[in-house]
Amino acid sequence: MTTRFPIDWEAEADFVVIGGGVAGLTAARTASLRGLRVLTLSKGGPTDTSTQYAQGGIAVVAPDGDSVESHVHDTVEAGVGLCDVDAVRSIVEGGQAALDALTDLGAVFDLGRDGRISRTREGGHSTRRIIHAGGDATGAEVQRALNEADLPVLFGTTVGEISTGPNGVQGVVAVSDQGFGVVHAPAVLLATGGLGRLYALSTNPPGATADGIALGLWAGAVVADLEFVQFHPTVLYTPGGIGRRPLISEAVRGEGAILVDTEGDSVTDGLHPRGDLAPRDVVSRAIAARMRALGTDHVYLDARAIDGFRQRFPTITASCLAAGIDPGTDLIPVAPAAHYQCGGLVTDTHGRTGVAGLYAAGEVARTGLHGANRLASNSLLEGLVVGERAGAAAVERLGVPATVTAVGARVTEYADRDAVQQLMTTHASVVRDGAGLDEALKRLDDVATTRETCSAPATAVAAIEDAALTLAARTLLLAAAARTESRGCHTRSDHPDQVTALRHSLPIRLNSEGVPEHAPVTP
Numbered sequence: 410m411t412t413r414f415p416i417d418w419e420a421e422a423d424f425v426v427i428g429g430g431v432a433g434l435t436a437a438r439t440a441s442l443r444g445l446r447v448l449t450l451s452k453g454g455p456t457d458t459s460t461q462y463a464q465g466g467i468a469v470v471a472p473d474g475d476s477v478e479s480h481v482h483d484t485v486e487a488g489v490g491l492c493d494v495d496a497v498r499s500i501v502e503g504g505q506a507a508l509d510a511l512t513d514l515g516a517v518f519d520l521g522r523d524g525r526i527s528r529t530r531e532g533g534h535s536t537r538r539i540i541h542a543g544g545d546a547t548g549a550e551v552q553r554a555l556n557e558a559d560l561p562v563l564f565g566t567t568v569g570e571i572s573t574g575p576n577g578v579q580g581v582v583a584v585s586d587q588g589f590g591v592v593h594a595p596a597v598l599l600a601t602g603g604l605g606r607l608y609a610l611s612t613n614p615p616g617a618t619a620d621g622i623a624l625g626l627w628a629g630a631v632v633a634d635l636e637f638v639q640f641h642p643t644v645l646y647t648p649g650g651i652g653r654r655p656l657i658s659e660a661v662r663g664e665g666a667i668l669v670d671t672e673g674d675s676v677t678d679g680l681h682p683r684g685d686l687a688p689r690d691v692v693s694r695a696i697a698a699r700m701r702a703l704g705t706d707h708v709y710l711d712a713r714a715i716d717g718f719r720q721r722f723p724t725i726t727a728s729c730l731a732a733g734i735d736p737g738t739d740l741i742p743v744a745p746a747a748h749y750q751c752g753g754l755v756t757d758t759h760g761r762t763g764v765a766g767l768y769a770a771g772e773v774a775r776t777g778l779h780g781a782n783r784l785a786s787n788s789l790l791e792g793l794v795v796g797e798r799a800g801a802a803a804v805e806r807l808g809v810p811a812t813v814t815a816v817g818a819r820v821t822e823y824a825d826r827d828a829v830q831q832l833m834t835t836h837a838s839v840v841r842d843g844a845g846l847d848e849a850l851k852r853l854d855d856v857a858t859t860r861e862t863c864s865a866p867a868t869a870v871a872a873i874e875d876a877a878l879t880l881a882a883r884t885l886l887l888a889a890a891a892r893t894e895s896r897g898c899h900t901r902s903d904h905p906d907q908v909t910a911l912r913h914s915l916p917i918r919l920n921s922e923g924v925p926e927h928a929p930v931t932p
């Protein structure tokens with residue numbers, strides 16, 4: 410093995426899963442049940458995932474008054490022309506089996522008075538089809554059930570490189586408190602979550618630093634739809650708040666709360682037939698416009714009329730009370746914040762990327778389910794369905810010889826994290842324009858430096874994350890600059906309309922210098 414730094418530990422597996430959230434653990438469990446030797450690596454602890462924080466629920470076709478076609482229709486409508494309808498149908502159809510598997514594993518969902526699973530409504534959904542747990546703690550229950558499946562996971566282990574050779578994937582290079590290590594494996598799943606921490610304010614946990622996007626691009630995979638970052642409309646606003654901000658679930662509006670501005674007027678009146686429950690992009694834009702017009706940095710959610718708010722939304726109640734707000738008597742100050750990466754590594758609905766042996770599932774992947782804007786609560790659904798399929802697909806790599814042969818040979822661009830977050834927040838948020846995107850790219854050139862892959866374990870994690878954020882920022886800005894139209898959650902003030910000729914994804918890969926460039930569009 411050629412290495413640039415000492416290797417302190419080595420392991421072998423049939424399948425390496427990177428990430429311990431819903432997608433990773435679902436895949437790991439499926440592959441283990443099929444007899445693969447699976448090793449899951451997770452840079453955080455067991456609950457340092459976006460999955461843990463999911464509130465509203467999981468969108469699964471309801472037994473009455475609902476249908477696969479209706480869920481497909483709502484998803485495609487939210488995705489504004491960029492969903493892959495076959496992928497949407499395939500994933501939506503997998504919902505009930507995924508729910509059954511989760512229930513078999515011990516996950517407990519809230520029941521209604523009739524003893525059947527209770528369902529709520531969220532933005533963009535034409536019916537009540539969102540199942541939930543612990544009121545507003547759905548993700549915590551999903552994570553608990555998967556954690557208790559007792560799969561082998563190396564926590565505190567950060568992957569910094571995927572090694573490939575003539576047969577495709579050969580394994581990964583990682584760093585932990587044991588130093589640098591190598592896992593030899595012919596199949597690797599990226600289930601690393603999203604890129605919320607590209608922005609100063611986000612609902613995402615600290616580890617959402619786009620690592621999977623960078624690892625996939627460096628390994629030769631293609632990304633698409635990265636310009637579509639979903640800003641959740643209602644994130645708890647506190648003056649000066651920075652970093653991870655508490656979410657006020659859309660289910661709160663689903664149960665009757667209304668959005669009002671600082672003058673007490675409705676924010677969404679006349680904008681969309683579904684009013685405050687319009688798709689997220691519509692509501693976030695409306696709030697951003699109202700804040701601009703009134704010169705404020707928040708609007709309000711009025712949830713005072715909801716009976717039993719504390720019981721139905723215990724997590725949200727706790728966050729509000731911690732900020733000195735009682736949702737039973739006070740208006741809740743809210744503002745949009747970065748929430749979800751709609752695009753990602755291009756995969757089929759079994760998680761296969763274009764690189765042999767490299768799979769991606771969950772938020773890091775772009776299956777075609779979300780298009781230009783994800784429908785609420787379709788993300789846990791996708792993680793469960795595609796995670797399960799990716800775990801099954803990995804069997805196809807069994808017996809492929811795989812040995813990591815070279816480690817740490819890459820030269821990478823790094824920029825200061827605060828600077829990246831600042832320029833993305835200023836120039837690539839809810840509303841963008843060409844001049845701002847160009848300025849952001851120029852400033853990224855100014856603040857980034859190029860150097861060899863980090864060689865000291867103590868500083869390796871920060872270096873991996875900074876390199877990933879820098880590459881993701883560059884790729885996202887390239888995509889957003891090329892999309893000279895407004896569609897879904899990508900709004901250009903200089904190109905306010907949709908352009909029919911741009912009704913397709915814009916794939917991006919790295920060129921031979923490691924710089925992102927547009928790849929040919931496949932019809």
Ligand code: FAD
Nearest residue numbers: 428429430432452459460465466568602771772786788789
């Ligand atoms: P995650 O759950 O984020 O897990 C990522 C894992 O990858 C973590 O274990 C992390 O440590 C690991 N990792 C990352 N990089 C590396 C690396 N380099 N090396 C090793 N490990 C690494 N969706 C819904 O459908 N319904 C909801 O109600 C809902 N509510 C949400 C509320 C909040 C506040 C947030 C933040 C998101 C919400 N979402 C919701 C979105 C949804 O929770 C996420 O999209 C989904 O959980 C992502 O799952 P995942 O498995 O892809 O990634």
Ligand code: SIN
Nearest residue numbers: 464465658659785786
């Ligand atoms: C929410 O509960 O509003 C978040 C749901 C989601 O992101 O899908």
